[in-house]
Amino acid sequence: MELHVVINGRKDLADQLYQQLRSAIESGRLAAGAQLPPSRLLAQQLGISRKTVSDTYALLTYDNLLIGKIGRGTFVNARAVKAERKQAAQDLACAANLEKWQNLPWPLRHPSLESTARYEFIGGATRRNQFPQEEWRRCTQEALRRMAEHGGFYSQPEGLPALRSAIAGHVAFSRGVVCTEHDIVICNGAQQALDLIARVVLEPGSLVAMEDPGYSPARMLFSAQGATVIGVPVDEQGLQVALIPDGVRLIYVTPSHQFPLGMPMSQARREALLQRAQQLGAIVIEDDYDCEFRYEGRPTDSLQSLDSHGVVAYVGTFSKTMLPQLRLGYGVLPPAIIGAVVRAKHLTDCHTSTLAQWALAKFISDGCLLKHIRRCHTVYAGRRERILQRLDGDLSPWLQAIPSTAGFHMAALCKVPVNLPLLLERAKQAGIGLYSLDGFFNDTPVRSGLFIGFGAIETLDIDPALDQVRDILRQIA
Known part of the structure; x- marks a missing residue:
């Protein structure tokens, strides 16, 4: 790799080289311990004499910026980087917006490995030891082979067909969700699915209704997009649908395992919620974050399975089922919004990692997930x-x-x-x-x-x- 130095004209060549190398060292662009090219090679690259380069190296060595090591070459000497004043947040035109984001809390932030409690x-x-490492390693190796078969192109923003087909079969079997692979968008965790749906449904000032208490990262995400979030109380039957106000565009619920209190939404409330959403022309986000694990009572179908009007966007995640670090989630979306969401996904990050997608597709299809x-x-x-x-x-x-x-x-x-x-x-x-x-x-x-x-x-x-x-x-x- 060539050292980035620009020589202009044929005057003051040594001074130009000296100033640029000194600036690179003091700013940290040339890190302590970095080796400089031999004088002969750098001279050839820049089209100047080797003596000019050698004299510049000697002067920088005298200034204690470089150090020569016999038989090895010339290296940047270890020294403190010259501090340069950077623009402060209060000096920027966006200072108020930066302060708003800076002051946001971090709800449910997981501890680092160093700060994890006993x-x-x-x-x-x-627990990491619950994750099936061997099965996942085998699926990842297969994913690498599948990726090698394809050209070096970006993938589809909605996700790989193999994974979307596997998820469609899984959620139909385990949660009664009615869908095909064409209704599914793969995301980087459920949180991105919420973000994408909100991007295409909401505008600044739009009304969002959600459970109170509820999943605070969702509330903060909707607020950050300019929406007005209205908390709707819950009772032993879940969200009190009668208290959802007029004008709401988006309703966020966790009907199978209310977050954080835990009660399921009753059948009567589910039917009332779907009817209210249709009246409002609102989209309902059903966040079904951990309901593969049921311990007593009859299994309840998803809210999406009751939806005959296409108003429910079902959001699921594998972060809870498998491992949080995987950051794999999905949305089963109604026809009215899926096209817009796919385009928003393309603009946001193009697509989710295909390596993880191929691995998860095999993991599900081989029966490892169940x-x-x-x-x-x-x-x-x-x-x-x-x-x-x-x-x-x-x-x-x-x-x-x-x-x-x-x-x-x-x-x-x-x-x-x-x-x-x-x-x-x-x-x-x-x-x-x-x-x-x-x-x-x-x-x-x-x-x-x-x-x-x-x-x-x-x-x-x-x-x-x-x-x-x-x-x-x-x-x-």
């Missing part, structure tokens, strides 16, 4: 049962579980006043990751309690962790 009750996370879900279901059922036993036992003076039949998190409300910030801080000091429900409420009054995930904690760690939580509650009560 006992982790965060929601939406899984086998993985069955394996995890047994593990999660045991963890859920143990946590419920503790909440009904020695933790019952302070906490009460909200009935939930699916997923791998639950909510527990405080039965008596508890200093939750202090509880969370004491737990953190003890190596326990506990999380409050507070941040999921927007317009409705906050109901104090805990958001308890059981995907990322080992079954044998539950009792030692909850023993410490009980002891902390006794201390601060």
Whole structure:
């Protein structure tokens, strides 16, 4: 690779070379330890004499910017990079908008590997040792072979036909979703699916209705796109449909496992929601984020399967089912919006990684996904049962579980006043990751309690962790 130096004319050649190399070193473009080309080679590249280059190297060495190593060459000397004043945010025309984004909270942000607690009750996370590494490695190797068969072109924004066909079969079997591969768009996680749908449905000032409490990243995403988000209260039957106001364009719900409280939406509410959406001309986003895992009661079909008018956009993810780092999700979209969403996807990032898509297509078609879900279901059922036993036992003076039949998190409300910030801080000091429900409420009054995930904690760690939580509650009560 050639060193980027530009020589203009035939005057002051040594000074031009000196100034450009010195600037590159002081700015850090030439990093400490980087080797410069031999003087003869650089002279040939620039069309100047070797003596000019040698003299410049010597002068920079005298200035302690370069160092010569006998038998090896000339290198940039280790020294502090000269600090240059960069434009501050307040100096820019977009300062107000930058401040708005800078001040946004980071709800549900997962800890780094270095800061992960010994006992982790965060929601939406899984244990790495549950992931079927060998099956996925075999599918990835097959994906590499499939990619080698194709030309070096970008892929389709809607996703590979093989993966969309596999997903269509999977969601029809497991969730009763009515679709073909032509109704599906592959995304980088469910969050991108929400973003794409909002991009094509909403305008600044549009009204969005969503559950309150609800999934705060969705609320913030809709608000960031200029929409006015209206929180609609939930009760034991789910979203209170009668409280959805006129003028709403988009309705976001989690009907199978309400986020974060956990109750499913009743059949009557589902039918009322579809009727209300048709009256409003609104699109309903059904976020079915973790409902492959059901522990009791009859399985419920998706809201999309009841939709005869084409108003439901069904959003799913493999981040919860398999591994968050995969960032693979999808939308099963009604005909009215799928064309616009595909174009928005093309403009946003062209397409999702084809390597991961080919691997997942094989993973599903080979039956590995269903086998993985069955394996995890047994593990999660045991963890859920143990946590419920503790909440009904020695933790019952302070906490009460909200009935939930699916997923791998639950909510527990405080039965008596508890200093939750202090509880969370004491737990953190003890190596326990506990999380409050507070941040999921927007317009409705906050109901104090805990958001308890059981995907990322080992079954044998539950009792030692909850023993410490009980002891902390006794201390601060």
